[in-house]
Amino acid sequence: MNSAQNAPTSPKLTPNMALKYRNTFGFEVCAESAYEITAAEQIPKVMQQIAEQKLPWRVLGGGSNVILPKVLPGVTLLMNIPGQEITRSDESNTVITVGAGVNWHDFVSWTIEQQLPGLENLALIPGTVGAAPIQNIGAYGAEVADFIDSIEAFDTAAHAFVTLPKAACQFAYRDSYFKQNPHRFIVTKVAFKIPKAWEPRLQYADLARQFAGADTKPTAQQIFTAVCNIRSQKLPDPKVIGNAGSFFQNPIVPDKQYLDLLQVHPQLVSYPDQTGMRKLAAGWLIDQCGFKGQTVGSVGVYKNQALVLVNHGDGTAEDILNLAKSIQDKVREIYGVQLEIEPNIF
Ligand SMILES: Cc1cc2nc3c(=O)[nH]c(=O)nc-3n(C[C@H](O)[C@H](O)[C@H](O)COP(=O)(O)OP(=O)(O)OC[C@H]3O[C@@H](n4cnc5c(N)ncnc54)[C@H](O)[C@@H]3O)c2cc1C
Known part of the structure; x- marks a missing residue:
């Protein structure tokens, strides 16, 4: 077989690609040129062209954690690399290798079907497998980092796979x-x-409540279903109302600052943090400042969850960032705490 036969097909290039359906805020966005990356081997050549032409570029998975402007200049790489396979299995662990473009929730469902429990608490998080490690996705007492063995990536600084x-x-x-x-x-x-050793993770209050009083411990399938139900009730479906999930990170503050705040605000909602500091509930802070359910033009704060900012239809990145700034200013003024934006601003 000659090298031409081995070479992956060139990635599909689309000029002026509309990305309204590839960003969960549902903003009207146009990518000047978008490459659909379906194999890792396509990346070096594309990156070489980008470097030679000194073009701006960025990577997009499912667009569920980004704030995109009206025009994305230069090159946008749409990560569509498929595939998942069990690459190792011994008495302690199963190792599964998954392409960056695989839908995260589909992958989690598949592991449950394959009787490989562990990821059930992370069900229904939108986006791709390749983006999951970027911000170390987490929910309901679990983080993806707990399950990562290794990551294959193209290092653009070294122009090599690592x-x-x-x-x-x-x-x-x-x-x-x-x-x-x-x-x-x-x-x-x-x-x-x-x-292979599995224990249910039920420390998160909503999940604990769901299974309180049960005689036997729940199965991974039952937890998976419970997480899907709870999330569907609490979070707006981006297909119905544009959003990027939690808009702000929960601020982590030293114990002293937490205790001082508690003196003044005895109802303050917080959790112990793994690092020994205190994690404040950003949603509670925003709610207390009166933003929950507020609408400003085409954007607003979700009526059931103050941590989620929404696009009611014609909103733009600028609208969302202006609203975010007024929330940050108010929370800082009242609580002296800086809220950090979670989605990536492009
Ligand atoms: C309704 C809703 C609920 C959510 N709930 C949660 C939750 O419970 N917990 C949580 O942690 N997050 C949550 N999120 C945020 C989001 O789902 C995750 O951050 C997800 O991992 C983003 O995946 P994506 O493919 O959409 O990434 P994108 O939004 O496309 O990209 C996010 C960032 O990752 C980079 N990136 C994407 N793919 C790659 C790649 N292959 N290589 C290098 N960089 C890459 C992008 O450049 C960008 O900086 C939620 C979002 C929504 C809309």
């Missing part, structure tokens, strides 16, 4: 080495290590 073991990924709350080094790594595959 494999980063979990220890090199510097995972923390909604953070990673990839997030700390934006525009450097293009994740192509993620290897997950699913331990």
Whole structure:
């Protein structure tokens, strides 16, 4: 077989591609040129062209954690790399290697069907597998970092593929080495290590309530279903109302600041943080400032969850960022706490 036969097909290039349906805020967005990346091997040539022509570029997965402007200049890489396979299995763990473009929730469902429990608490999070490690997605007492073995990526600084073991990924709350080094790594595959020993994770109040009083411990399938039901009730479906999930991170403050705030605001909602600091509930802070359910032009704060900002129809990135700024200013004024925006602003 000659090398031409081995070469992956060139990625499909679409000029002036509309991305309204590839950003969950549902903003009207046009990418000057978009490459649909379906194989890792397509990336070096595209990146070489981008470097030679000195074009701006960015990577887009499912668009569920981004705030996109009306026009995305230069090149947008749409990560559509498919595939998932069990690459190792021993008495302790199963390792599954998954393409960056695979839908996250579809992958979680598949693991449950395959009797590989572990990821059930992370069901129904929108987006792709390749984006999951970027902000170390987490929900209902679990984080993706708990299950990562290694990550394959194209390192644009070295113009080479690299494999980063979990220890090199510097995972923390909604953070990673990839997030700390934006525009450097293009994740192509993620290897997950699913331990064979399994225990339900029910410490999160909503889940604990669901299974309180049960005689036997719930199965992973039952937790998966419960998480899907709770999320569907609490969060707006982006297909119905544009949003990017939690808009702000929960601020983490030192114990002293937390105790001082508690003196003045005895109802303050907070959780212990893994690092020994205190994580304040950003949604509660925003709610207390009176923003819940407010609408400003075409954007607003979701009526059932103050942490979620929504696009009612014709909103733009500028509208959302203006609203975010007024929320940040008010929360800082009243609580002395800075709220950080979670989605990536392009
Ligand atoms: C309704 C709703 C609920 C949500 N709930 C949660 C939740 O419970 N927990 C949580 O953590 N998040 C949540 N999110 C946020 C979002 O689902 C996650 O951050 C998800 O991982 C984003 O995936 P994506 O493919 O859409 O990434 P995108 O939004 O396309 O991209 C996000 C960032 O990752 C980068 N990126 C994407 N793919 C790659 C790649 N292959 N290589 C390198 N960089 C890449 C992008 O450049 C961008 O900076 C929610 C969002 C919505 C809309």
